[in-house]
Amino acid sequence: MALxxxxxxxxxxxxxxxxxxxxxxxxxxxxxxxLLRALARGIEATNANTGDPxxxxxxxxxxQAESGSLVSREQYRTLRYFGEIARNExxxxxxxxxxxxxxxxxxxxxxxxxxxxxxxxxxxxxELRPQVKLTDGRWFSPGHREVVVSERxxxxxxxxxxxxxxxxxxxxxxxxxxxxxxxSAFDNEAWMDADEARSVFDRDQYxxxxxxxxxxxxxxxxxxxxxxxxxxxxxxxxxxxxxxKQTMTxxxxxFLAFILGIAMSVGATFAAMNTMYxxxxxxxxxxxxxxxxxxxxxSIVLCFMIEGALLAAMGGLLGALFSLAVYTYVxxxxxxxGTMDFQSFAETVFQFRVTPDLMLVGVVFSVIIGxxxxxxxxxxxxxxxxxxxxxxx
Amino acid sequence: xTTAGFIIRNALRNKRRAALTVLSVxxxxxxxxxxxxxxxxxxxxxxxxxxxxxxxxxxxxxxxxPLPAKQxxxxxxxxxxxxxxxxxxxxxxxxxxxxxSFAQFAVDPARFAGLIVEGKIVDGSYENxxxxxxxxxxxxxxxxxxxxxxGDRMRFTGTFYPVDLDLKIAAVFEGTVDDRGxxxxxxxxxxxxxxxxxxxxWYIRVASAEVANDVIARVNKAFENTAAEVRAETExxxxxxxxxxxGNVKLLIGSISSVVVFxxxxxxxxxxxxAIRERFxxxxxxxxxxxxxxELFSFILAESFGLATLGAxxxxxxxWAFWTFTDLQQLTRGFxxxxxxxxxxxxxxxxxxxxxxxxxxxxxxxxxxxxSVVQGLKTLD
Numbered sequence: 001m002a003l004x005x006x007x008x009x010x011x012x013x014x015x016x017x018x019x020x021x022x023x024x025x026x027x028x029x030x031x032x033x034x035l036l037r038a039l040a041r042g043i044e045a046t047n048a049n050t051g052d053p054x055x056x057x058x059x060x061x062x063x064q065a066e067s068g069s070l071v072s073r074e075q076y077r078t079l080r081y082f083g084e085i086a087r088n089e090x091x092x093x094x095x096x097x098x099x100x101x102x103x104x105x106x107x108x109x110x111x112x113x114x115x116x117x118x119x120x121x122x123x124x125x126x127e128l129r130p131q132v133k134l135t136d137g138r139w140f141s142p143g144h145r146e147v148v149v150s151e152r153x154x155x156x157x158x159x160x161x162x163x164x165x166x167x168x169x170x171x172x173x174x175x176x177x178x179x180x181x182x183x184s185a186f187d188n189e190a191w192m193d194a195d196e197a198r199s200v201f202d203r204d205q206y207x208x209x210x211x212x213x214x215x216x217x218x219x220x221x222x223x224x225x226x227x228x229x230x231x232x233x234x235x236x237x238x239x240x241x242x243x244x245k246q247t248m249t250x251x252x253x254x255f256l257a258f259i260l261g262i263a264m265s266v267g268a269t270f271a272a273m274n275t276m277y278x279x280x281x282x283x284x285x286x287x288x289x290x291x292x293x294x295x296x297x298x299s300i301v302l303c304f305m306i307e308g309a310l311l312a313a314m315g316g317l318l319g320a321l322f323s324l325a326v327y328t329y330v331x332x333x334x335x336x337x338g339t340m341d342f343q344s345f346a347e348t349v350f351q352f353r354v355t356p357d358l359m360l361v362g363v364v365f366s367v368i369i370g371x372x373x374x375x376x377x378x379x380x381x382x383x384x385x386x387x388x389x390x391x392x393x
Numbered sequence: 394x395t396t397a398g399f400i401i402r403n404a405l406r407n408k409r410r411a412a413l414t415v416l417s418v419x420x421x422x423x424x425x426x427x428x429x430x431x432x433x434x435x436x437x438x439x440x441x442x443x444x445x446x447x448x449x450x451x452x453x454x455x456x457x458x459p460l461p462a463k464q465x466x467x468x469x470x471x472x473x474x475x476x477x478x479x480x481x482x483x484x485x486x487x488x489x490x491x492x493x494s495f496a497q498f499a500v501d502p503a504r505f506a507g508l509i510v511e512g513k514i515v516d517g518s519y520e521n522x523x524x525x526x527x528x529x530x531x532x533x534x535x536x537x538x539x540x541x542x543x544g545d546r547m548r549f550t551g552t553f554y555p556v557d558l559d560l561k562i563a564a565v566f567e568g569t570v571d572d573r574g575x576x577x578x579x580x581x582x583x584x585x586x587x588x589x590x591x592x593x594x595w596y597i598r599v600a601s602a603e604v605a606n607d608v609i610a611r612v613n614k615a616f617e618n619t620a621a622e623v624r625a626e627t628e629x630x631x632x633x634x635x636x637x638x639x640g641n642v643k644l645l646i647g648s649i650s651s652v653v654v655f656x657x658x659x660x661x662x663x664x665x666x667x668a669i670r671e672r673f674x675x676x677x678x679x680x681x682x683x684x685x686x687x688e689l690f691s692f693i694l695a696e697s698f699g700l701a702t703l704g705a706x707x708x709x710x711x712x713w714a715f716w717t718f719t720d721l722q723q724l725t726r727g728f729x730x731x732x733x734x735x736x737x738x739x740x741x742x743x744x745x746x747x748x749x750x751x752x753x754x755x756x757x758x759x760x761x762x763x764x765s766v767v768q769g770l771k772t773l774d
Contacts, residue, residue: 067457
């Protein structure tokens with residue numbers, strides 16, 4: 001026969017003085033872990049949100065990222081005439097050879113300069129990425145030193161407002177508009193005409209090629225064809241797959257969350273154990289009474305473990321609420337986080353996300369702490385000899 | 394029984410609780426030390442005397458934009474420069490690796506000798522490196538990590554450059570702040586690329602720290618209003634600009650550290666209060682025997698202090714031993730290089746533990762001071 005849950009619940013509440021510190025401690029552990037995971041999640045969400053499942057991205061064989069890739073004009077010309085590539089209504093092949101470049105720009109906060117990404121795109125490249133929408137101004141015109149910047153970048157770097165200019169060596173690129181890439185990785189970029197970019201930055205080669213095959217079947221053949229062509233020495237992959245794989249940047253946060261999660265939860269388990277042992281010690285007579293009333297050893301173990309879990313779950317919920325509060329603060333205050341993308345060496349901006357599933361993981365995590373922490377104290381309670389327990393004061 | 398004996402007996406009367414408290418303090422202190430070390434590692438690049446005399450010159454547009462090789466003649470004429478060499482980051486992947494954690498640079502071997510003055514050749518000879526265009530100079534850490542020896546070949550797949558390298562190790566260096574790098578002939582890179590007449594950056598050594606700023610100003614001025622304007626900065630400033638892009642690491646780690654400290658405080662305070670509540674009756678007896686509040690407070694403080702100090706010693710000691718004696722470079726595949734637990738960090742950890750011990754003793758002491766003897770004697774749990 002199990003003890004009513006109400007008994008556990010009231011016990012936790014009645015002894016709030018002893019349990020408060022433990023509950024708060026667990027709450028803080030959960031907050032730290034949830035927030036760090038939220039940072040990693042924000043970076044991953046940006047990448048997961050990027051690209052069109054129909055598109056294929058081609059980079060140099062051996063390159064992990066566009067920014068470290070080089071594609072020659074010959075390679076582009078060869079690819080251009082592949083029959084698998086779809087055509088638009090003007091029967092132009094949907095293929096775009098692009099450049100990804102780094103330019104350092106001054107931060108608005110005045111804290112020095114940071115690397116920013118400039119993408120040289122073609123009209124086809126814009127067609128292939130409908131998620132990028134112009135929000136004000138106009139698109140750059142080919143043959144002009146003009147650039148369109150994401151709204152997010154404009155908020156971060158000075159000179160990125162409409163009419164402003166970006167220095168590129170002896171040349172200046174005029175900002176003629178802003179775009180919104182709806183939280184995708186393109187929100188970290190400034191776009192300009194590909195050929196203009198090649199001339200301004202004196203580049204002979206492209207960085208990558210984006211293209212769209214007719215359908216799923218031709219996509220498969222095309223991927224295989226590029227893979228098999230040793231002479232081309234290019235690597236093709238679905239655009240969405242490419243961006244999902246760019247998770248290197250989230251690694252440090254995940255690593256930190258993992259290490260801290262382990263170390264802090266061990267500490268929290270000790271705290272929970274201490275509290276539960278104290279609780280058992282203080283209730284020796286109570287436990288003896290329960291045993292005399294006919295409650296089995298097993299139900300006593302269960303009772304104390306439920307109490308431990310309850311205690312920890314309260315901490316977990318509190319922690320989830322803390323992280324939600326931080327999240328709300330960040331969303332309301334429109335605070336953005338920037339970090340360095342380890343592949344392009346450019347600064348990327350991301351929004352961190354506290355999602356319900358992350359909070360749930362936090363609460364489950366806390367319950368595990370509670371169960372582990374209360375197991376030994378519960379065993380001890382169950383093993384108390386009934387008579388001496390009743391005698392104890 | 395002496396007073397000290399009394400305090401020690403009291404602290405250990407509930408061995409399990411004492412052990413749990415010491416362990417949780419130990420874990421938190423260890424964690425705190427680790428976080429502070431991580432913060433130091435990420436925000437303060439290792440410094441060496443030689444590095445403060447070195448200047449890196451990059452294209453003003455960005456690091457990724459090359460510089461014309463013909464700038465060398467102008468640099469050679471700038472007073473205050475002792476040595477200058479092309480310095481092009483190759484960014485290749487070693488063997489079949491997808492992410493290689495050590496850098497490769499194309500340099501002019503004869504000129505480069507004047508730049509890494511603090512490095513010593515420990516195997517092979519620099520002469521051989523200068524004479525063989527297909528050879529390389531490799532850092533001792535990299536040699537050790539991959540089990541290489543002089544004469545072995547190192548193959549790299551280019552990522553920034555569309556060419557691959559196949560180099561023979563001619564010499565091994567040691568004694569620089571980062572003994573991981575691989576250096577090879579710029580001529581080889583030029584040859585492979587079809588002589589584009591460009592270099593990645595220029596690497597300069599100045600005569601003394603005093604003239605460094607003058608040299609930087611002169612270099613920046615020399616190429617003003619040319620097709621390739623430059624930005625010269627000290628090696629340290631150059632590294633700091635990378636770190637600034639990591640985002641607000643300092644704030645992040647700082648806030649985590651304070652949460653850790655706060656959690657630690659909560660745990661210790663609650664344990665101390667538990668320990669005191671349990672013996673309210675005894676303390677009341679002591680009071681009735683004539684012990685004064687200050688004396689009771691000092692008992693509690695001493696106990697709290699002892700537990701916290703023990704925990705801190707174990708935690709900080711373990712963290713220090715772990716980070717000092719593990720081969721982190723091997724473990725993190727070259728991501729963390731030094732991870733040095735400095736005396737300062739140890740002191741910070743110890744300081745937190747001391748403050749903690751005092752704060753943890755205060756709350757129960759107030760309760761004890763306030764209680765009346767009669768009330769204390771009546772207390773049951």
